[in-house]
Amino acid sequence: MHSSPNQxxxxxxxxxxxxxxxxxxxxxxxxxxxxRDPHALVIEDFIRAAGISRGTFYNYFRSVDEVFEAxxxxxxxxxxxxxxxxxxxxxxxxxxxxxxxxLWMKKAESxxxxxAFVAGSGARGEKVEQSLTGDLHGSRDAGALEFxxxxxxxxxxxxxxxxxxxxxxRERVEPGYPExxxxxxxxxxxxxxxxIAARMARPLPAMRRPSRTVS
Amino acid sequence: MHSSPNQxxxxxxxxxxxxxxxxxxxxxxxxxxxxRDPHALVIEDFIRAAGISRGTFYNYFRSVDEVFEAxxxxxxxxxxxxxxxxxxxxxxxxxxxxxxxxLWMKKAESxxxxxAFVAGSGARGEKVEQSLTGDLHGSRDAGALEFxxxxxxxxxxxxxxxxxxxxxxRERVEPGYPExxxxxxxxxxxxxxxxIAARMARPLPAMRRPSRTVS
Numbered sequence: 024m025h026s027s028p029n030q031x032x033x034x035x036x037x038x039x040x041x042x043x044x045x046x047x048x049x050x051x052x053x054x055x056x057x058x059r060d061p062h063a064l065v066i067e068d069f070i071r072a073a074g075i076s077r078g079t080f081y082n083y084f085r086s087v088d089e090v091f092e093a094x095x096x097x098x099x100x101x102x103x104x105x106x107x108x109x110x111x112x113x114x115x116x117x118x119x120x121x122x123x124x125x126l127w128m129k130k131a132e133s134x135x136x137x138x139a140f141v142a143g144s145g146a147r148g149e150k151v152e153q154s155l156t157g158d159l160h161g162s163r164d165a166g167a168l169e170f171x172x173x174x175x176x177x178x179x180x181x182x183x184x185x186x187x188x189x190x191x192x193r194e195r196v197e198p199g200y201p202e203x204x205x206x207x208x209x210x211x212x213x214x215x216x217x218x219i220a221a222r223m224a225r226p227l228p229a230m231r232r233p234s235r236t237v238s
Numbered sequence: 239m240h241s242s243p244n245q246x247x248x249x250x251x252x253x254x255x256x257x258x259x260x261x262x263x264x265x266x267x268x269x270x271x272x273x274r275d276p277h278a279l280v281i282e283d284f285i286r287a288a289g290i291s292r293g294t295f296y297n298y299f300r301s302v303d304e305v306f307e308a309x310x311x312x313x314x315x316x317x318x319x320x321x322x323x324x325x326x327x328x329x330x331x332x333x334x335x336x337x338x339x340x341l342w343m344k345k346a347e348s349x350x351x352x353x354a355f356v357a358g359s360g361a362r363g364e365k366v367e368q369s370l371t372g373d374l375h376g377s378r379d380a381g382a383l384e385f386x387x388x389x390x391x392x393x394x395x396x397x398x399x400x401x402x403x404x405x406x407x408r409e410r411v412e413p414g415y416p417e418x419x420x421x422x423x424x425x426x427x428x429x430x431x432x433x434i435a436a437r438m439a440r441p442l443p444a445m446r447r448p449s450r451t452v453s
Binding site for chain 1: 275
C-alpha cells in the first residue's frame with residue numbers, strides 16, 4: 024500500500040498519543056491497586072483516578088481484570104528496566120543474586136507504590152522468577168551456596184522479600200532494614216558471613232528512575 | 239434465679255448442640271475458604287457446604303466476613319492446641335523456635351485444608367506472632383541467634399513459611415521439603431550448622447489431631 028510521509032507521521036503521533044493515554048491509565052491504576060482491595064474495585068475507580076471518560080477507558084481495557092493484568096506486566100517491565108539492566112553487567116551468579124536482592128529491596132524502599140502493588144497483589148514476574156532460579160542453580164553448582172533444592176531456596180527469597188514489602192507498605196522501617204533483609208536471606212542460602220560482608224560492602228548501582236513517573 | 243437440675247441439663251445439652259452445629263459450619267467454611275477465592279463467596283456457599291438451612295446459618299453468623307473471622311480464630315485455636323501445647327514443655331527459646339517452625343511445617347504438610355486456608359487468606363494469629371517474637375527476642379538475648387532487629391528475623395520466618403505453604407497448597411513437594419524449609423530459616427536466623435543438625439536430629443513430638451476432624 025502507498026502512504027505519504029505525512030500519513031506515516033500521523034500514524035506515529037497517533038500511536039504515541041495512544042501509548043501516553045495507556046500509561047496514564049496504568050499509572051492511575053497502580054495507585055488505585057496499591058491503596059485498595061483489588062477485589063472491591065469497579066471500573067469507575069480507574070476512570071476517576073485517571074481523569075478520563077468511560078469511553079476512553081473502554082478503548083484500552085474491558086474489565087478490572089484486564090487493567091490488573093496490564094498493570095502487572097507494566098510494573099514487571101519497569102522492574103526489569105530498573106534491576107535486570109544492572110544485573111546484565113554481572114556474570115557471576117552469586118553477584119547477580121546479591122545485587123538483585125539488594126536492588127529489589129532498594130526499589131521497594133524508594134518506590135512505595137510499586138512496593139504496595141507487588142506486596143498486595145501477589146503479582147509474580149515470570150522473567151524475574153526465571154532469572155532468580157537460574158542464579159540459584161548457578162550459585163549452587165559453583166559450590167558458593169548450599170541448599171538441597173532450588174524450590175526451598177527460591178521460597179526463602181521470595182517469601183522473605185514479599186513479607187518485607189508487606190511491612191514496608193504498612194509502616195516506616197528502620198534505615199538499615201532493607202539491607203538487613205538481604206543479609207539474612209543470603210545467610211539462609213548458605214553464603215558465609217565473610218562473603219556476605221565483602222559482597223555487600225560494594226556500593227549498589229544507581230537504578231534508572233521508573234519510566235512511569237515520566238509519563 | 240432458681241433453676242432445677244433438669245433445667246441445667248437442658249441448658250447444657252442445648253449449648254453442646256449449638257457448639258456442634260457451629261463447629262459443623264466452621265469445618266465446612268474452612269473447606270470452602272481453602273478451595274475458593276474468599277472475595278467471590280456468598281452465604282449460599284456455606285449453607286450448601288454445611289448442609290444447613292439459611293435460618294440456621296443466621297443463628298450463628300450474619301455475613302461472609304463473620305464466618306471468615308470465626309474460622310480464622312477457630313483455626314488459630316486449633317493451631318495453638320496442636321503446636322503451642324508441645325512448646326509449653328520447652329523453656330529454651332531456641333528449642334521453642336526450632337520445634338515451633340518444624341511443627342508448623344509438619345502441620346501444613348499433614349493438614350492441607352489448614353495449610354490452604356492460612357496460605358490463601360493471609361490469616362494472622364496474634365498469639366502465634368507473640369510467641370514467635372518472644373522466642374526471637376529470647377534467643378538473641380541468649381546469644382544463640384544473631385540479627386539486628388526482631389522485625390527482620392520475624393519477616394524471614396513468617397515470609398518463608400507462608401511461601402512454603404503456598405507451594406504446598408499448589409503442588410506435591412519432595413518428602414524432605416518441610417524440614418529443609420525449617421533448616422534454611424534457622425540458618426538465616428544465624429543458628430550455626432552444628433547446632434541446627436543437633437537440634438533437628440531430635441524427633442518431633444506427635445501433634446494432637448485437629449479438633450475439627452472430630453466434630
